[in-house]
Amino acid sequence: MGLFNINCHEGKMLCDKNQYKETSLWEKIKLNFYLIICSECRAYTANNNKLTKAIKNPKVDSVSQDEKNALKERLARELGQ
Template sequence: MKITCQEAAIISNKKEYKEASFKEKLMLRFHLIGCVLCTGFVKKNSQLTRLFRQARLQYLTDEEKDKMRKNLFSH
């Protein structure tokens, strides 16, 4: 039932994307009771995920990327 800090980080990432099972969430919670470093990581990981969701990022289309490549290589 005990997990390492590396396993806790993996479960934390899975939890952010709603891919962690109930058992994994429970194991993470027990690990966080005794690990200050992982508690900080989980908080920062959650904050980072929240910021990315709020960012409303925009991406270039394939056509826009091709146009940029052509412009870069033509000069």
């Protein structure tokens, strides 16, 4: 296992680089072999992938300006202003 012998710090660094498509083929191979044996880095990679997907495809519902104004008025009334 000498060729693929990396630690968690390097594994997470490679995961981050891979997320932004900055890894070389050799780094990808090392990372994939390391993810087989390190559950902490597998979890880190899974969370990175979820974060990337959430940022690329945000499912955010916003409130209309009328609804915002109504909420502000209601809050002002509740606070006694």
